[in-house]
Amino acid sequence: ELKVEQNPLFLSMQEGKNYTIYCNYSTTSDRLYWYRQDPGKSLESLFVLLSNGAVKQEGRLMASLDTKARLSTLHITAAVHDLSATYFCAVDRGSGSRLTFGEGTQLTVNP
């Protein structure tokens, strides 16, 4: 059974600081996704990582994938309040397969 674990589950940080969210998964997969969810809203796709060593950046967020370690990271640079949300990583096993989600990391950025 594919399992996906995130840490931390809760993260409170100050504006301007850097931090990293970690996503570990239990079985081989080359496809990892990061989503953002604002309170009461649906899931918004942030990044799709498709190969070992993949790195993608958008604004203050950068995601990377190490398939050998079965690890993805979401790095936040110089956090701002607008980044406050819950971030989910998810893994699938190939075309047409379900997404298995991590528990989510609830990020709060304080002024």
Next chain:
Amino acid sequence: GAGVSQSPSNKVTEKGKDVELRCDPISGHTALYWYRQSLGQGLEFLIYFQGNSAPDKSGLPSDRFSAERTGGSVSTLTIQRTQQEDSAVYLCASTPNPVGPYEQYFGPGTRLTVT
């Protein structure tokens, strides 16, 4: 363009009643997924459609849950004899086709409350 739409946005029902939840995927998307999100269980997969067929329905939690898709477009998730543990947000997602990889595009969800 239009995204995935779901209706109703909120549904309150009494225990034991049946409910139907509707999903309209993005036009042209052949793959459609149902998930549910609850406090205790996180985000759980329910069922996957490719066209009108469901190659993977292994996530449906009991035989009270069923889903269909007609015309390769709209899907309906039906929950019979609802129980309080069915309370959750039901999310629908679609992708252009299953041979991707494509990220799944999610709808706004239906919040189901069983009283």
